[in-house]
Amino acid sequence: MTLGEASGAEGDGEGGPLEGEAGPRVLLQDNAWSLFGLTFATYWRNARALLAATAVPSALVAVLTSVSLVLLTVDGAIVNGMPVPWGVPPVWVLVVGAAAVGVGVALSGIALGAGVLVGGAALLGRRVAVADAWRAALRRLPASLIWTVLMTAVLLALTMGAATAYGSGIPLWVVIPAALVLAAPAVPVFVALPVAHLEGIGIFRAVAVAWRMARGRWLGHYLFVLGAMALSFTLTTGVSWAVGHLPGYLGPGVPLGAALSGLALVVAWPWMLLLLAAPVAYSDYRPELVPSLIRDCDAERVDQTLPPEPAEGRSLAPLLGKALVPVVLVAALLVPGLLVLNPLGAPAGSDRETGIWSASSTLAVVPDDTGAVTLAGWKSGSITAVECAPVCSASDLDQSAPHSGASQAVVGDEIAFAYWRNHFEDDVHDGIVLGTCDKSDCTDVEPLSLLRPPGDDYPLDARVALAPLGDGLVVVLTATGGSESETATVQKVHGYYCADTDCGDPQAIELPAVPTGENLGDAATTLGVATGDDSDGFAVSAYDAATGAVHVISCPDTECAEPAVHQVVEPEVARPPVVVGDRLGARVQLRPDGTPVVVYRAALDGAVHVVDCQDAACAEFTDRAVTAPGWARPVPGLDLDSEGRPQIATFDLSEGRLVLVSCADSGCAESETVPLARLDGDPVFTELALDPADRPHVVWGQQFEGLHGTQRGSDQLFSCLDARCGA
Numbered sequence: 001m002t003l004g005e006a007s008g009a010e011g012d013g014e015g016g017p018l019e020g021e022a023g024p025r026v027l028l029q030d031n032a033w034s035l036f037g038l039t040f041a042t043y044w045r046n047a048r049a050l051l052a053a054t055a056v057p058s059a060l061v062a063v064l065t066s067v068s069l070v071l072l073t074v075d076g077a078i079v080n081g082m083p084v085p086w087g088v089p090p091v092w093v094l095v096v097g098a099a100a101v102g103v104g105v106a107l108s109g110i111a112l113g114a115g116v117l118v119g120g121a122a123l124l125g126r127r128v129a130v131a132d133a134w135r136a137a138l139r140r141l142p143a144s145l146i147w148t149v150l151m152t153a154v155l156l157a158l159t160m161g162a163a164t165a166y167g168s169g170i171p172l173w174v175v176i177p178a179a180l181v182l183a184a185p186a187v188p189v190f191v192a193l194p195v196a197h198l199e200g201i202g203i204f205r206a207v208a209v210a211w212r213m214a215r216g217r218w219l220g221h222y223l224f225v226l227g228a229m230a231l232s233f234t235l236t237t238g239v240s241w242a243v244g245h246l247p248g249y250l251g252p253g254v255p256l257g258a259a260l261s262g263l264a265l266v267v268a269w270p271w272m273l274l275l276l277a278a279p280v281a282y283s284d285y286r287p288e289l290v291p292s293l294i295r296d297c298d299a300e301r302v303d304q305t306l307p308p309e310p311a312e313g314r315s316l317a318p319l320l321g322k323a324l325v326p327v328v329l330v331a332a333l334l335v336p337g338l339l340v341l342n343p344l345g346a347p348a349g350s351d352r353e354t355g356i357w358s359a360s361s362t363l364a365v366v367p368d369d370t371g372a373v374t375l376a377g378w379k380s381g382s383i384t385a386v387e388c389a390p391v392c393s394a395s396d397l398d399q400s401a402p403h404s405g406a407s408q409a410v411v412g413d414e415i416a417f418a419y420w421r422n423h424f425e426d427d428v429h430d431g432i433v434l435g436t437c438d439k440s441d442c443t444d445v446e447p448l449s450l451l452r453p454p455g456d457d458y459p460l461d462a463r464v465a466l467a468p469l470g471d472g473l474v475v476v477l478t479a480t481g482g483s484e485s486e487t488a489t490v491q492k493v494h495g496y497y498c499a500d501t502d503c504g505d506p507q508a509i510e511l512p513a514v515p516t517g518e519n520l521g522d523a524a525t526t527l528g529v530a531t532g533d534d535s536d537g538f539a540v541s542a543y544d545a546a547t548g549a550v551h552v553i554s555c556p557d558t559e560c561a562e563p564a565v566h567q568v569v570e571p572e573v574a575r576p577p578v579v580v581g582d583r584l585g586a587r588v589q590l591r592p593d594g595t596p597v598v599v600y601r602a603a604l605d606g607a608v609h610v611v612d613c614q615d616a617a618c619a620e621f622t623d624r625a626v627t628a629p630g631w632a633r634p635v636p637g638l639d640l641d642s643e644g645r646p647q648i649a650t651f652d653l654s655e656g657r658l659v660l661v662s663c664a665d666s667g668c669a670e671s672e673t674v675p676l677a678r679l680d681g682d683p684v685f686t687e688l689a690l691d692p693a694d695r696p697h698v699v700w701g702q703q704f705e706g707l708h709g710t711q712r713g714s715d716q717l718f719s720c721l722d723a724r725c726g727a
Contacts (some may be wrong), residue, residue, distance in 0.1 A: 026124040026297055026303075027124055027125035028296060029283065030284045031284075032220035032223065032284070035123075035282055036227075038278075038281075039123070043119075046118065046119070049118050049129075050115065050118055050122075051267070053111070053117070053270075054269050055266055055269075056130075057107040058111050062262075064100040064101075064103055064104045066338040067100060068101070069082075069339065070083070070338055070339070070343060071093045071096060072084075072093065072097075073085075074089065074093060074346075075090070076089075076346060077347040077675065078346050079349060079677070080350050082339070086657065086675060086678065105145065108148075109141045109145050109148070110138055112144045112148070112193065113138075113144045114133035114134050115270055116194040116197050116276065117133040117197050118130065119273050120280055120281070121306055122274075123274065123280070124281055124302065127309045127310065128307060128310075129307070129310035136197070136307060140197055142203075143197065143203040144193070147192060147193045150192075150207075151190060151193075154186045158179055158183055161182070162175050180226075183226075184218065187218065187225050191213065191214070191221060191225065191279045194273075195210050195213070195280060197305075198302050199297070199305055209295060212294065213294075213295050215295075217279070220279065221279040224275050224276070225276065228272045228275035231268055231272050232272055235265055280297050283296050345726060347676060347725050347726050348720070349676065349718055349721050351718045352388060352719075353392065354386050354715045355384070355386060356714065357701070357715060363715070364376040364410045364415070365687050365688070365699055367719075371389075371390070371695065371719060372387065372388060373388040373689075373697050373717060374410050375388070376410055376415045376417070383437075406464070408466070409466050409468050411471075411473065414438055416435075416436045416468070416501055417433075417437075418433065418434045418466050418475055418477075419432070419464065420432055431450040431451060432450070432451040432475070433449075434449040434475060449506060451475065462478060463477060463526055465477070466529065467531045467538065469531040471500055472500050473503060474531055475497075476527060477493075477527070478491045478494070478516045478527055493512065493513065493540060494508070494509075495510075495540075509560045510563075511560065512553060512565040514542045515542075515544040515546070516545065526542065526543045526544075526545050528588045529541075532590040532591075532592065536556075536557040537590070537594055537616070538555050540552070541586045541587065541588035541600075542586075544571065548602065550568050550600050551565055551566065552566055552588065552611075552613065554618060564616075564617035564619070566617065566621075568611045572602065572603045572604040583606070583631075583634040585601060586599065586635070587600075587635065587636070587638040589639060591640060591644040591666070593644070595618075596613045597611070597644075597666075598611035598613070599646065599648055601633060602629075605630075607625045607629045607630070607633075608626050609624060610624050610626055610663065610668040612624075612666055612667035612668065624668050626668055626671055627650060628654065632651075632653055632682055632683060633653060635685065635686075636648050636649060636661075637686040639688045639690045639696070640690070646661075647661070647663065647724060648660070649696065650686060651686070653683075655675070657676070657677065658678075658700055660688075660724070661673050662724045674724075674726060676698065681704040682702060682703050683700070683701075683702055684701040684702055686700045693723055694723035694724055695722065695725075696724065696725055697717065697720070699718075700715065701714075701715045
């Protein structure tokens with residue numbers, strides 16, 4: 001063992017034999033700040049070799065990781081840029097994944113060892129060829145792996161201790177300095193990696209040597225290690241944070257943050273290893289220190305450990321220079337890139353919280369051709385507009401909560417809403433409040449219209465549905481709960497047409513009376529209305545909550561002088577169980593040719609059925625079940641693709657998944673079921689809308705049994721990246 005000698009105005013020194021003796025020598029630094037600057041200069045001068053030593057093994061790790069992650073989508077999906085398996089992967093996938101993990105761990109250890117060999121040798125004034133560094137790192141692979149375990153244990157202990165202290169009420173400004181102070185004794189653990197590789201000793205002995213090297217120089221060693229850790233943390237979290245706050249440049253589910261973080265980490269990884277190796281090249285020799293208690297880099301061991309310096313003729317520099325850029329890009333971008341390419345064709349999309357709860361009313365879902373989605377619903381007593389582009393941002397619009405029967409629609413830049421309300425202003429009658437407001441500001445809503453069915457026997461409750469029609473609205477409602485309707489077998493369906501969204505002069509529409517039964521829950525979709533894009537006609541679906549029967553009312557225009565009504569579902573039961581009352585209902589959509597399509601949840605067994613009308617009046621139709629039975633299934637969501645084929649959002653209760661049933665024809669004689677998300681609780685509702693590119697956007701909710709009873713989370717929005725979710 002030899003002591004380092006400080007000499008020269010710039011603080012360069014040589015560690016090696018005493019003056020007058022022959023033997024190996026290494027360059028040392030006696031000034032921490034000049035050594036810190038030297039890490040920059042060393043990276044700049046040796047960037048090609050440093051990046052090759054670390055990026056090539058990292059690229060191979062990226063290939064193995066990509067294959068393993070893609071294989072997880074054999075029975076799964078890609079959600080928010082990451083694979084999500086639906087269950088336990090097949091055995092062969094687990095075997096391939098385990099082998100990839102083993103090889104990847106070994107390659108990561110080689111990248112660590114080769115990086116500190118090339119970088120540490122450069123700081124000591126020596127050169128190591130990249131190929132020689134890989135071979136030496138392979139021989140000392142156990143030291144790199146054991147060091148990784150030790151470093152991870154230290155970081156985990158510090159993180160858990162800080163989290164526990166902060167959770168106990170200790171202020172953050174106390175926790176962070178305390179964690180930094182407690183991290184100081186662990187500095188030799190981090191420095192042990194370059195010591196072990198440069199001097200060729202075991203990792204535990206290297207920890208002891210690093211401890212002796214730090215005596216009298218602890219602050220310098222600590223600052224180098226802290227700089228290395230801060231560089232890694234800042235780059236990965238900083239880039240991800242920046243990308244997450246630039247939603248305008250991202251599409252749903254594109255893992256740009258992961259790609260940029262990986263690229264930044266690959267480029268900065270060699271500098272982090274140089275900072276870890278810097279304490280080995282730090283001498284700071286002071287005569288007042290007892291020589292037997294301190295230790296510099298052992299030049300003789302370094303000379304014995306490092307491979308011979310490469311001759312000019314065997315340099316790989318030209319080849320590495322040509323291949324380095326693609327290698328670095330592969331190492332950083334292959335994993336997110338393959339998941340974006342999705343070679344196995346797994347369902348791909350994004351899943352986001354909307355910030356609203358809409359189980360007690362319908363929810364308007366309006367996507368545009370860019371993939372952005374506008375939602376309108378109810379939250380904590382207020383109408384809420386949500387813009388998801390792709391991050392969801394909610395705006396409460398200052399309207400009091402409905403008592404029941406709420407519905408809303410997005411018409412251009414406005415939200416039209418209708419709901420049942422008692423004691424409307426000074427009127428002695430209750431009624432349906434109808435109003436519109438801007439999506440961004442609903443604090444001043446004028447005028448408000450009151451829609452009341454004619455007659456003296458005014459009901460106690462009502463159901464309402466509305467849909468945009470041209471520049472205006474169509475509103476339909478049924479009344480229940482009055483003295484006459486308590487015993488009535490049919491209820492009058494009342495319709496109104498508004499020529500504009502202000503609806504100052506609603507036009508009453510006479511519609512046939514049909515059975516709708518007693519409303520068993522706020523979420524029951526007993527009434528629906530659909531309008532066409534190129535006509536003034538509309539269709540109404542009326543679900544009888546008492547028997548499960550479904551009627552379709554068709555109107556060719558807004559006057560509806562001769563409405564057609566047909567029963568498309570026969571009565572099934574006398575009265576469904578109360579526990580499934582709020583899961584009952586039907587939805588209706590109009591094809592471009594004016595023929596209705598209805599989906600409904602069967603009252604008896606909960607299966608989802610599709611009713612395909614053969615004409616505009618639905619006098620002829622087919623009825624097909626497209627799911628298995630399931631009493632917990634709520635009303636499915638429905639929309640039509642650009643070819644008029646039904647697309648249905650519902651739940652596969654046997655597998656516990658949210659699914660899209662994509663019909664291959666108008667009557668759904670053939671269909672494909674695409675799983676989209678895992679169901680962790682009890683399903684509550686689904687709403688579905690397709691954008692102009694036929695990409696489904698599903699809003700869904702579930703509830704859980706907690707300590708304080710049934711609890712609901714925020715509604716989720718799942719947006720598929722492909723038309724019909726890849727079906």
